[in-house]
Every structure is written in structure tokens, then in C-alpha cells.
Amino acid sequence: MIISIQPNTSQQAVSEIVSILDSAKVRYHRTQFGGKHVFVTEGFSSDVHRLLQNTRGLETCQVIDKPFPLCHFSMRPEGSVLRIRDFVVGQGNFAIIAGPCTVETEKQVLESAQRVKASGATALRGGAYKPRTSPYAFQGLKLEGLKILQKVSKETGLVTVTEAMSSEEVKMVAEYADVVQIGTRNAQNYRLLETCGEARVPILLKRGFSNTLEEFLMSAEYILAGGNEQVILCERGIRTFETYVRYTLSVSAIPALKSMTHLPVIVDPSHAAGSADLVPALSYASVAAGADGLLVEVHPDPEHALCDGRQSLTPEEFAEMTQICGRIREHLPGASAVLQPKRQRVAF
Ligand code: PEP
Ligand code: MN
Numbered sequence: 001m002i003i004s005i006q007p008n009t010s011q012q013a014v015s016e017i018v019s020i021l022d023s024a025k026v027r028y029h030r031t032q033f034g035g036k037h038v039f040v041t042e043g044f045s046s047d048v049h050r051l052l053q054n055t056r057g058l059e060t061c062q063v064i065d066k067p068f069p070l071c072h073f074s075m076r077p078e079g080s081v082l083r084i085r086d087f088v089v090g091q092g093n094f095a096i097i098a099g100p101c102t103v104e105t106e107k108q109v110l111e112s113a114q115r116v117k118a119s120g121a122t123a124l125r126g127g128a129y130k131p132r133t134s135p136y137a138f139q140g141l142k143l144e145g146l147k148i149l150q151k152v153s154k155e156t157g158l159v160t161v162t163e164a165m166s167s168e169e170v171k172m173v174a175e176y177a178d179v180v181q182i183g184t185r186n187a188q189n190y191r192l193l194e195t196c197g198e199a200r201v202p203i204l205l206k207r208g209f210s211n212t213l214e215e216f217l218m219s220a221e222y223i224l225a226g227g228n229e230q231v232i233l234c235e236r237g238i239r240t241f242e243t244y245v246r247y248t249l250s251v252s253a254i255p256a257l258k259s260m261t262h263l264p265v266i267v268d269p270s271h272a273a274g275s276a277d278l279v280p281a282l283s284y285a286s287v288a289a290g291a292d293g294l295l296v297e298v299h300p301d302p303e304h305a306l307c308d309g310r311q312s313l314t315p316e317e318f319a320e321m322t323q324i325c326g327r328i329r330e331h332l333p334g335a336s337a338v339l340q341p342k343r344q345r346v347a348f
Helices: 011-023 046-052 106-118 143-156 167-176 190-198 213-225 253-260 269-273 276-288 315-330
Strands: 002-005 028-033 036-041 058-062 082-084 087-089 095-099 123-125 159-163 179-182 203-206 231-235 265-267 293-297
Touching: 002 011, 002 028, 011 036, 011 046, 028 213, 046 058, 087 095, 095 106, 095 315, 106 123, 106 143, 106 315, 123 143, 143 159, 143 167, 159 167, 167 179, 167 190, 179 190, 190 213, 203 213, 213 231, 213 253, 231 253, 253 265, 265 276, 269 276, 269 293, 276 293, 276 315, 293 315
Parallel strands: 095 123, 095 293, 123 159, 159 179, 179 203, 203 231, 231 265, 265 293
Antiparallel strands: 002 036, 002 058, 028 036, 082 087
16 A cells, blocks of 8 residues: 655654554555655555545555555556756657767767757766776776766766666765666665665666566565655667577566556567667667667777677667657657557556
8 A cells, every 4th residue: 555645744743643553563664756755565454445545645546466565557647757958758758868888088078969969868877987897897987987978968968877786886976977777787786776776876786687567576676665766767779599680678567567556667678689689679669669768888989998898889770770760759659659558557
């Protein structure tokens, strides 16, 4: 159950609600959602539901039979929207985040930023703290990388998105960048997700490459449970038996997630594909399936990139791809281009 309290409710009225929960031995978590105090209970109690109906200060008591109640679609049927300057994602707004895998030099980041901005990107990506599978691979420029991103953001106006891998890094990244990315390898690092919940900074949460959609949403739930609703979900491919591609992009995750949650859903075709030639097709499929945005790796000189050059588009390829994405969007149904399934899922 989600028990929502009316604004300006007296402390005494809130205490009465707490005592109803306590006497029924219902476990609950107290947080904020949509600017209101809410209690999220574990499980459903019809007694508590009945007792609460006549309580002062109660706004709603919703029964959501899913383990991700705050992320659940019914909490905000109109969908969530995240706005940072020109970067707007969700509620029919389509956003493109693009840039190199990793920050290498100021020149490389500035050139990437100018080129992707000219093609319609409103946010710049670039890793400063890199999660590398090998400990011997380039680990990122760390603080120096964050400073470069901040400088380029000031020059171009682009919003910046960059990864953090530990709670300390979340705090560091939040000082220099606009959006903190949590990568696939940390998608179920619950202490880290709790830090993201406490932070008052937007979070781009990638799907763990072996996570079900429900597990993915439960990871997002950790962030919302901490009172941070500014979350963008990112499908970036899952691990399957297929090895020809780096991961397998789950296109079905896009409409499925959009029917499960109010959070914006974007797609990273680059890490799913692992090779640049596949990135445009995956992007077009994602746009057509109703994604709220794309996160794409673009490098001015992919051949000499320090990381993920193979899957990085050149600025020219990116320009052509974004134009085609725009044309596909024009053909999507509805002004908002949000594809909500027209009927409930059939139970087998
Ligand atoms: C990235 O975006 O730089 C990245 C490492 O992605 P993922 O966590 O999806 O592998
Ligand atoms: Mn990369």
C-alpha cells in the first residue's frame, strides 16, 4: 500500500496514522513522492486499509500489488518528465545524449560536444570514472575528467551525464555534472542506489545486463524510496547466448517498461551493439518502439578512441542517424509519440 498524506497535515494526525500501522504490526518506509509525505507498507492489510479511511490527513491509500510501488505506472499515469535546461525527457519529449565513451582530452570532448549539439543532442556523455572489465585497461581521468566535462558544458550549454561507481563518486560527480549515471555493472549495488536516493541529483540508471524488468524497476525503487524521483531508465542490452553482438538489445523492454512505470525510458544502442554499423538500426527500432530518448557513443576519431571506439559513431554518421530518427518520430501515432499499450497484458 502507498499511504499518501495531505500537505500541511498536523504532526498529531500523522502520529495517528503511524500508530494504526504500528498496532497492526505493518512494516513501512516513510519517504516523499510528488512533494507529499508517503508511507510505503510491506504487503497489504485490509484491516489497516479500512481503519485508515476515516483518518485525518489521509490523501489516498493506494493498493499496488507490485514490488516497485513508487515506480509503478499508476503513481503518475501522465508519466514523469525530467527537465534540465534544454534537456527534457519523458511525457512525449525525446532527448538525445551523445558523446565519447570516455573523456580523453579537452579538445576531444569539446569537439564531440559541438558536433553532437549540432545534430540535436541536448546532453553530453563521457566517462570520467570508467568501469573496465580489465584492471589494466584505462580507468578514466577521474577528477580531471569531471573538470573537463564541466568546462565544456559551460562553453556549449549541454547538460552532462557521467558515471559514478561508488557512493563517494556520486557526491563528486554531482558537484561537477548534471546527471549521475549508474552503469549496468552496479545496477544492483543497493548501498550505491541508496546514496543515489539521498542525493538530490538526477540519476540515469542502466539495466543490469542480467536483470529482469522487475529487478530493474526494483533497483529504481531504491532511488525513489530515498525521495529522489529524478530517475531515467536506460535499456542497454542484456546478456544472451548470442555472441555476434556485444549484448542483445531488448526492444520489447521499451513498451513493457512504459506500461509498468511512469519513469522515462531511454535506450543505449552502442553498448548493446558493440559495433558502430549496428547502432543506427537499433536506434531506429528503439525510436519506433516508443523510447523517450537515446544515449549514443560518438567520437571524433573512433579509430584512436581510448575506449569503445569500435562501437562509436563518427559525428557524420551520428548526424545522419539523428535525422532519420526525427523522420521516424514524425510517423509515430499521437502527438506525444508515447506508445502506451492499448490493452492489458493477456495472462497465460
Ligand atoms: C557507459 O555508458 O559508458 C557504460 C560503461 O555503459 P554500461 O554500464 O551500459 O556498460
Ligand atoms: Mn562505452
